[in-house]
Amino acid sequence: MSGFMVVPAMVVRAIVVCSVLHGPCMAQAPAPAEPARTIGFTDVTAASGVHASMTSGVQPSSHILEVKGGGLALIDLDDDGDLDLFMPNGATLVDPTRGPGARLWRNDGGLRFTDITEASGITHRGWSFGVAAGDIDGDRRDDLFIACFGRNALWLNRGGGRFEDATDAWGAAGPGGWSTGCALADLDGDSDLDLYIARYLSVDPAKPLAPAMFKGQPVINGPKGLAPLGDVVLRNDGDHFTDVTAPSGVGAVPPGFGLNVIACDVTGDGLMDLFVGNDSSGNHLLVNEGNFKFSERARHLGCRTNLEGIEQATMGVALGDLDGNGRPDLHTTVFSSDTNSLFLNRADGFWDDRTSQFGTGAPSRSLCGWATILADLDHDGDEDLFTVNGHVYPNATKAAFDSEYLQPRLVLERKGNRFSPLRSDAAWLSEPHRDRTAVFGDLDGDGDVDAVIGELNGPLRVLRNDHDGTADWLVVSLRDTRASSRNHRAVGAMITIEQDGLVQRRWLAGGGPFQSTFSPDAHVGLPGKGSVKVTVRWPDGFEQVAMTEPGRRLVLDRGAP
Numbered sequence: 001m002s003g004f005m006v007v008p009a010m011v012v013r014a015i016v017v018c019s020v021l022h023g024p025c026m027a028q029a030p031a032p033a034e035p036a037r038t039i040g041f042t043d044v045t046a047a048s049g050v051h052a053s054m055t056s057g058v059q060p061s062s063h064i065l066e067v068k069g070g071g072l073a074l075i076d077l078d079d080d081g082d083l084d085l086f087m088p089n090g091a092t093l094v095d096p097t098r099g100p101g102a103r104l105w106r107n108d109g110g111l112r113f114t115d116i117t118e119a120s121g122i123t124h125r126g127w128s129f130g131v132a133a134g135d136i137d138g139d140r141r142d143d144l145f146i147a148c149f150g151r152n153a154l155w156l157n158r159g160g161g162r163f164e165d166a167t168d169a170w171g172a173a174g175p176g177g178w179s180t181g182c183a184l185a186d187l188d189g190d191s192d193l194d195l196y197i198a199r200y201l202s203v204d205p206a207k208p209l210a211p212a213m214f215k216g217q218p219v220i221n222g223p224k225g226l227a228p229l230g231d232v233v234l235r236n237d238g239d240h241f242t243d244v245t246a247p248s249g250v251g252a253v254p255p256g257f258g259l260n261v262i263a264c265d266v267t268g269d270g271l272m273d274l275f276v277g278n279d280s281s282g283n284h285l286l287v288n289e290g291n292f293k294f295s296e297r298a299r300h301l302g303c304r305t306n307l308e309g310i311e312q313a314t315m316g317v318a319l320g321d322l323d324g325n326g327r328p329d330l331h332t333t334v335f336s337s338d339t340n341s342l343f344l345n346r347a348d349g350f351w352d353d354r355t356s357q358f359g360t361g362a363p364s365r366s367l368c369g370w371a372t373i374l375a376d377l378d379h380d381g382d383e384d385l386f387t388v389n390g391h392v393y394p395n396a397t398k399a400a401f402d403s404e405y406l407q408p409r410l411v412l413e414r415k416g417n418r419f420s421p422l423r424s425d426a427a428w429l430s431e432p433h434r435d436r437t438a439v440f441g442d443l444d445g446d447g448d449v450d451a452v453i454g455e456l457n458g459p460l461r462v463l464r465n466d467h468d469g470t471a472d473w474l475v476v477s478l479r480d481t482r483a484s485s486r487n488h489r490a491v492g493a494m495i496t497i498e499q500d501g502l503v504q505r506r507w508l509a510g511g512g513p514f515q516s517t518f519s520p521d522a523h524v525g526l527p528g529k530g531s532v533k534v535t536v537r538w539p540d541g542f543e544q545v546a547m548t549e550p551g552r553r554l555v556l557d558r559g560a561p
Helices: none
Strands: 003-008 016-019 041-043 073-075 084-087 103-107 113-115 128-134 143-148 153-159 162-165 179-185 194-199 212-214 217-219 232-236 241-243 258-264 273-278 284-290 293-296 317-320 329-332 341-345 351-353 369-375 384-389 410-415 418-421 435-441 450-455 461-465 473-479 494-499 502-507 522-525 532-537 543-548 552-557
Touching: 073 128, 073 435, 128 194, 143 194, 179 273, 194 258, 258 317, 317 369, 329 369, 384 435, 473 494, 473 532, 502 522, 532 552, 543 552
Parallel strands: 128 179, 179 258, 369 435, 473 552
Antiparallel strands: 003 016, 003 552, 041 461, 073 084, 084 103, 103 113, 128 143, 143 153, 143 179, 153 162, 179 194, 194 232, 212 217, 232 241, 258 273, 273 284, 284 293, 317 329, 329 341, 341 351, 369 384, 384 410, 410 418, 435 450, 450 461, 473 522, 494 502, 494 532, 532 543
8 A cells, every 4th residue: 555645735844644545635725726827036046045156267267177167956955845955066277176165055945045064064175067966875865976077076964964975985986087967866776876977078277278269269178179088887886886887888888078967767668768968979878778788879769969960069958748758858958059959759769859840949049058947837737948048158249159158048938839938028037147057946835946046156046936826736756765775765756647637747867957956856737626646657667646636745655554
């Protein structure tokens, strides 16, 4: 008999344990008002308590190491049901190993955070890029892996808000070089979280690079002309990592300039696959063949290049089911003077570039895109696109490069089978920045998706989603408390939500929008008025069904009695 917990919309801390076999037991939902289907955010950084700048070199950037920025992670560090925030932070060319240091904020509710970095014991100060959050040691607490230039870092959550540096004990430092995006996922089906690390290129921060030329102008050199680095795969052996890059087949894949990775079952066979977004080279799709073996199939299956066969400069990656066929599709962001790409995952396993069909390309051509997310921002039952942008060249102008250095965010609203740019003069959307990364989740417990955005050598910004607050949503969280499982947040699960004939799907994937970590919760907008059926396909293939009402936080436990 499977268990579930339901949290009423306005009583976030009160949890009722119920039995699926005996039907849902929950507070009576208020009659839903007719929702206002609009997209709008408010910058609430000033009152949020999140006051920090994301360091990555200095301004203006002069070296390729300075232009990528770092990641962010949403992590429920105290398992209280809300999402806390972590920024690994970077450093400078003067001292690449010693920057201003990582920062950790506890979520106190109402979009207010408290900086608990000092009390947490996290003293990390390396030049950091990607970050992955998840339960690595199987103690049901979320840990942090940080991908760095040089020595990577692993911080294990010891409870009570305290973390311990376990890099050496777990063999997590890696081979050196420049690590970027990273993802935690169960790659071999043994219920613990293994680690994939994308890597970029070989460079010496102490040696300036001669400028390259772009559209007749001198610009920062790279990545073309520099040596790409191969990615790394670490198997979780319970109390340490083992490097299985070579035996897994990943070591035989020709290196790309790796920037971001997503771990998700894209083939539908129950095994976690890997999509790697590479800069200025073809993407990789590493299909899981079982027994910790991967086969690179991007060219054969159709997602290595865009429709014209051009290898793009992929940065960010978003995940969603845009055509409703039950398979995860991908949206990728790329360099300016090109268009972001939308790849549909067909039922036969091949991928189609449908960028033009869905209208996602043209609005992005003048932008240099980074973190991107597919999320139902207006609760109308389909997923919209939110992308942050900013050029890498400080001398970029519209006249010289067809693209400005500082750039606005791009929000594309889904309308039927097309996306249309959201038009607004509001500062949260139109104000230009050097944005790089972002994380998205319900940070204030009101049922809509908020955002934290990281700017290159600029402040973090907290954006509150201003949806009207009606009970037209559902947030689903998964727990696996069985003694045999070490994947307690069920990374790899697929969640299907049905209401009044509308079917939506969400995947709990490893990786994130750009060098960051996806929220561990699944969010859907619910435009109907009926009850909601939730079907979870857990990572081991077990299916669980629960009924609930809109305007709830539903917590399903694989190990409940």
